[in-house]
Amino acid sequence: MKLDRILPYTRQLLERAVSPGEVVIDATVGNGNDTLFLARLVGEHGRVYGFDIQKEAIDETMTKLEEHELKNRVLLFNQGHETIEDTLPPVHHGKVAGVVFNLGYLPGGDETIVTRPRTTISAVEQCLRVMKPGGMMVLVVYHGHPEGAVERDYLLRFAEQIDGMEAHVLRYQFINNQTPSPFIIAIEKR
Numbered sequence: 001m002k003l004d005r006i007l008p009y010t011r012q013l014l015e016r017a018v019s020p021g022e023v024v025i026d027a028t029v030g031n032g033n034d035t036l037f038l039a040r041l042v043g044e045h046g047r048v049y050g051f052d053i054q055k056e057a058i059d060e061t062m063t064k065l066e067e068h069e070l071k072n073r074v075l076l077f078n079q080g081h082e083t084i085e086d087t088l089p090p091v092h093h094g095k096v097a098g099v100v101f102n103l104g105y106l107p108g109g110d111e112t113i114v115t116r117p118r119t120t121i122s123a124v125e126q127c128l129r130v131m132k133p134g135g136m137m138v139l140v141v142y143h144g145h146p147e148g149a150v151e152r153d154y155l156l157r158f159a160e161q162i163d164g165m166e167a168h169v170l171r172y173q174f175i176n177n178q179t180p181s182p183f184i185i186a187i188e189k190r
Contacts, residue, residue, distance in 0.1 A: 017136035022097040027081040032061030081123035104142035117154035
């Protein structure tokens with residue numbers, strides 16, 4: 001298959017936007033795979049800020065980072081992504097090169113703990129304010145569960161209203177699957 005799957009395409013978009021030494025955000029740490037990817041991407045002089053409301057996600061991610069000797073590149077916060085702007089040091093405002101969200105629930109975790117449209121949209125707005133021009137934000141939208149479908153609808157309405165002079169917005173999705181497959185909303189700050 002020559003079309004990129006969702007997760008590899010997410011990483012390609014971030015690789016195009018982020019250089020070693022830069023600041024990035026993992027807005028939904030989850031199982032830590034994106035945090036680990038971002039820690040490698042920013043190199044030894046970069047910084048990753050990771051957010052998750054579930055302590056088990058933070059703990060699992062820290063274990064992964066320790067196993068790969070990358071914990072010195074990452075700061076993890078056991079709090080919601082709607083706190084990004086207040087948590088990120090002011091020195092990094094306007095300098096964030098990349099942001100990733102994996103929406104829905106923690107794989108293998110409590111499926112009743114899900115991302116919500118209100119806090120996710122607030123976080124996206126905050127990320128747009130702290131990103132640098134040319135910065136890339138990628139939201140992987142999992143909408144195969146009831147709360148995910150609601151969040152999808154709110155996010156799409158929101159994303160369609162982002163001023164084209166502020167950012168380019170892309171939706172990348174396979175449309176001929178039998179079950180709702182995840183899709184990407186990519187936002188590149190102008």
